[in-house]
Amino acid sequence: MSETILELQDLRTHFPITKGVLLRRTVGTVKAVDGVNLKVKQGEVLGLVGESGCGKSTLARAIMQLVPTTSGNVILEGRNLTTSSTGQILDLRRDLQMVFQDPYASLNPRMTVFATLAEPLLVHKICGPKDVAPTGGRN
Ligand SMILES: Nc1ncnc2c1ncn2[C@@H]1O[C@H](COP(=O)(O)OP(=O)(O)OP(=O)(O)O)[C@@H](O)[C@H]1O
Ligand SMILES: [Mg+2]
Known part of the structure; x- marks a missing residue:
């Protein structure tokens, strides 16, 4: 059986919806990523398909630790990125690459x-x- 490279365990990224300028208060939550579980094994290619706004880019950013994870775990080659320090994440970014979908904004x-x-x-x-x-x- 081939080795698991990436594992997501019940991954959630929720964004607060705030109102007001001076007295900023939270009036709701966007559950952009809400309980994703998946495994990618060595040599596998994973495609993620869904309607606009369903959370594909946020999931990719959460894997890269570019947005905060509300809960759950991102495990890359046995290392839990959600509990890693900023320094450890910086080291890992040498091996992680995001290719943005809009070439003009890249x-x-x-x-x-x-x-x-x-x-x-x-x-x-x-x-x-x-x-x-x-x-x-x-x-
Ligand atoms: N930083 C943020 N703050 C608040 N809401 C956000 C933030 N980033 C994304 N969202 C919201 O999270 C939801 C998922 O957005 P996301 O960009 O991940 O969708 P997507 O599947 O990549 O869409 P598309 O196919 O259009 O690229 C959307 O409702 C979006 O408005
Ligand atoms: Mg997107």
Whole structure:
């Protein structure tokens, strides 16, 4: 039997609906992800299909720990991401990649190609600032 790479256990991400500017109060909850259980084994490809707004992107973001999980567990290669520290999550992000559906919104138009490529190398400390300094004044 092949190894389980990713397991979601009763995963929930709920967003509060707030009202008011000064006295902000919660008037409801959007249950974007509400009790998802699944396993992805090595070599498997999982497709998630559903109507717009059913929570597909939120589920992907919850797996990546880009949105807070309300409850449940995300277990990647035996490590529980929901209980991992920020530092541990940062390390894991080297191996996790999200490819956004809108190609025009995937890159920051205010950043040069050089800065876009340099940023992950700096964030993950693969290179220092000197290593990614532009040469010849062109970037
Ligand atoms: N940060 C947020 N705060 C509040 N509500 C949110 C937030 N992100 C998503 N939602 C809500 O959660 C629900 C699920 O949204 P999500 O973007 O995950 O859907 P989707 O299945 O990816 O839709 P689409 O197919 O259009 O991409 C929607 O009702 C959305 O408005
Ligand atoms: Mg989406």
